[in-house]
Amino acid sequence: MKRPFFYVLNIVLIIIFLTGCNQDQKNPDQGKAELVTAPDFTLVDLHGDTLRLSDYQGKIVILDFWDTWCPPCLKEIPDFVELYNKYQDQDFVIIGLAFGREGKERVESFAKEQGIQYPLAIANLTVLNAYGPIKGIPTTMIIDQNGKIINRYIGFREKEIFESEIQALLDKQL
Numbered sequence: 222m223k224r225p226f227f228y229v230l231n232i233v234l235i236i237i238f239l240t241g242c243n244q245d246q247k248n249p250d251q252g253k254a255e256l257v258t259a260p261d262f263t264l265v266d267l268h269g270d271t272l273r274l275s276d277y278q279g280k281i282v283i284l285d286f287w288d289t290w291c292p293p294c295l296k297e298i299p300d301f302v303e304l305y306n307k308y309q310d311q312d313f314v315i316i317g318l319a320f321g322r323e324g325k326e327r328v329e330s331f332a333k334e335q336g337i338q339y340p341l342a343i344a345n346l347t348v349l350n351a352y353g354p355i356k357g358i359p360t361t362m363i364i365d366q367n368g369k370i371i372n373r374y375i376g377f378r379e380k381e382i383f384e385s386e387i388q389a390l391l392d393k394q395l
Contacts, residue, residue: 238341239374259362259370260348260351260352261274264318264342264343266339266340267325272340272342274364277314277316279376280312280313281308281364281365282313282363283358283361283363283364283383284362284364285301285316285318285359285362286349286358286359286360286361287315287317287319287320287359288319288323289328291358294358295361297377298337300380302336304380304384305310305338306338306379308387312388314339315339316341317341318348319341319343319344320343321343321344321352325343328341338366339381357375359374359375359377360374360375361368361373361374361378371390
């Protein structure tokens with residue numbers, strides 16, 4: 222019964238793998254997104270707890286699709302750790318959704334190595350379809366306090382880009 226799901230998931234992962242990690246900062250898909258409500262999802266995080274986007278309503282969310290085999294993804298992680306540590310007490314969260322191609326155990330060990338304290342889960346096909354098309358990774362979305370996707374980036378971005386968006390949204394709520 223589960224074979225069709227894994228078959229489709231493997232096809233999606235192969236397509237993403239073949240298109241590779243996206244390092245292009247001038248990707249035409251990046252930048253201001255239409256203000257659409259971010260689809261809610263329910264996943265099990267790496268600690269076995271339920272992770273729902275709706276639990277973060279009223280917060281600024283960076284939703285990051287990534288994986289452990291993707292060099293540009295790995296380059297962003299230390300910046301995300303730093304941003305999370307700096308802003309987590311100010312209605313801000315990062316949620317990392319890994320593809321998990323190398324397995325959940327590798328994602329767990331990587332998270333421990335990097336000191337990732339923000340919520341992490343393995344993305345499933347439902348979430349990938351809801352937020353797709355995911356044309357390359359990292360794909361990172363900025364979700365405002367009202368649950369609207371205000372920006373979508375494909376490929377590596379410098380920390381300052383994300384920090385300026387976080388700061389602008391925090392300033393907006395004052």
